[in-house]
Amino acid sequence: ALLIAGLIGALLAVPVGWIGVRRLRNDLQAVVLLVISIIGTTVAVNQEGLVNGSVGLSVIPHPFSDFIHLSTVNYDLFYAALALAFCGATYFFFYRMQRAPMWRTLRAIRDNEVAAEALGRDVAQLRMIAMVVGGAVAAISGGVLVGYIGIWAPSTWLYPETIVYLGAIIIGGAGTNRGAALGALLLPVIFIQGTQFLPEIGRPGLIDALDWVATGLLIIAFVWLWPRGILPEKPKRFPRLSTPGGLPIDELAGPTYGGSPDRPHVDVLMPGNGGRPVATPASGEWINRERVAQALLSVHDNRAWAT
Secondary structure (H helix, E strand, O other): OHHHHHHHHHHHHHHHHHHHHOOOOHHHHHHHHHHHHHHHHHHHHHOHHHHOOOOOEOOOOOOOOOOOOOOHHHHHHHHHHHHHHHHHHHHHHHHHHOOOHHHHHHHHHHHOHHHHHHOOOOHHHHHHHHHHHHHHHHHHHHHHHHHHHOOEOHHHOOHHHHHHHHHHHHHHOOOOHHHHHHHHHHHHHHHHHHHHHOOOOOOOOHHHHHHHHHHHHHHHHHHHHOOOOOOOOOOOOOOOOEOOOOOEHHHOOOHHHOOOOOOOEEEEEOHHHOOOOEEOOOOOOOOOHHHHHOEEEEEEOOEEEEO
16 A cells, blocks of 8 residues: 555656646745645545545554554554654665765756756756655655554645644755754654643643744744754765876976976876876977877866867
8 A cells, every 4th residue: 555655646746746846946846835735635625525525534454453463552663663664765765866876966956957957957857756756755654654543634734734844854954864854853753742741831722832833933043044954965075186196186287297387287188098197398299199189178377278
């Protein structure tokens, strides 16, 4: 059933992504997705033949309960381990995706869509892929939740819940998997659910109302003061480039390679040619014309040309 839920979620993400997300900016995409969730809730409430209207579905059987006979406490622990395994598998999936070339392109689209499109990337197609993957994971996650509580109704998931999880990503850090996991632990679990263990003060429902007010203020504070979140995305640090002999790249303009300090000339070659730079002496004569002809970048008198 969970696999079928993931397939349905992926299929539903296709028309949503094609119509509402494919041609919109990132900020408008969030608005469209929020409106679509409200439309879905409204349809579920009014079409009683779909999910029994506002009453929803009840007495949903727990997974594996027909052949795993455990007490309530032991089954809760078993299901928690099952959900943790699903979270671990999802985390590993996105961890592997982060090391794929497509992930770097998705990050480029996130930072600057115009620049990514100028580099020849199909922004619309990659947006659609991200939408489909997210729809599948979200649908399976919903199936895991419903399998535990045994009921589902449209009123159990409204736009405030969507805002809470969006805020969890902002607070934890949208650029890293660890940040998203930390935000999901802090805001929905500790900050929202933790208020259930507080003693009742004032009129009934006051703590719940203050909880939502505090949640909104917390999200605003992070957007204003710490937009990168608690665990921000750190820029990658690449090792310092050097020649095969170990000479730092900033010393290639010295006399060692035939140049002169006052008239440096360095050509960086393609890796297929061994990566050895070729320099010219002050007279401008090439040391190796064959190598220089295949250079990617030519630097001369503080001016650069792409070759």
